[in-house]
Amino acid sequence: MQEPTSKRLNQTSMQARVAEELRQMIISGELAPRSSLSEMALSETFGVSRTPIREALKQLQTEGLVEVRPRVGTFVAVPSRRDLTELFQMKELLEGAAARLLAFRGNVPELELLQANMRAADEVVRAGDAERYAELVHEFHDLIVAGADNGKLEAHYRTLMNQLAFTRLVRTSLSRPGRLSESDNEHHRVLNLILAKDGDGAERVMREHVRLSHQALMAEIDERQGYGTNGV
Incomplete structure (x- = not known):
């Protein structure tokens, strides 16, 4: 029945x-x-x-x-090193495309929100507040993807972020000495190119930022006792 x-x-x-x-x-x-x-x-x-x-x-x-x-x-689940590399490769492609699309959209609400995000990020970086900065990083990337106004891209991105457990990984990468200010500077470069409507430049610099974040994460994982090749 x-x-x-x-x-x-x-x-x-x-x-x-x-x-x-x-x-x-x-x-x-x-x-x-x-x-x-x-x-x-x-x-x-x-x-x-x-x-x-x-x-x-x-x-x-x-x-x-x-x-x-x-x-x-x-x-x-614990992602392996290969899993992390493949997921970050996809993150690079999706976020690079999102930055490019946003740059071509003109004056949309996400731009004002991104500028507010950067002002807040600058303050917490000066204060050395890595925990709050990690939250702002998540918001920054979310705003760029939302601002691209591409539903298919955003759907794939959300699934990817879940698999990465991105918030936790950001905290790990920001443990690297100097990474806090480096990340903030990279965000500024991306946003400046978006505001200048330089889609090619925004995509290139966003992809570079994601690669640098991945490198910082893997370097920190390698130095942490009990991590290594079995994942994080």
Whole structure:
């Protein structure tokens, strides 16, 4: 006998809520890489049955955030060095294209927001507040992608950012000596080219910025005890 429509919709809603909350916990680092994800424990945490938990974990596995090891358990995924390199290569392509598209759009609302973001970033860099700067980095890149006004590009970008757990990785890269001010300067160069409507220059400098961020991240990972080739 088929389940009532209202019950199926309720289960779908619960699954979506659980998936979104777990996704954010992984991306933010609240659930650390390699953390065990017990269906029973999560069921108690979220106050739902194990069915929406199981379906949510399947969804996050598809997104690359969760790893299922048969007969062992389910864990927060740890990207390998190859995974990180491939994801950053895609990030470079998408964000470079976004910067180019935004430069050609003219005076759109995102430009004013980007300038406000840079003013705030300059202040926190002077204060040495890496935690707040990491939040502003996320906002800066989001605004450029949103400002490109390309739904397909943005959809691929959101999936990519989830797989990277980008906020956590930014904090890691900013641990490198001098990286805070270097990153801020790179953002200024990108924005100046966008404001000058230099699409070619904006794309080139944005791609260079992403490569430098990747290099800083990998250098920091290499120096941290217990990281190395198995990921972060």
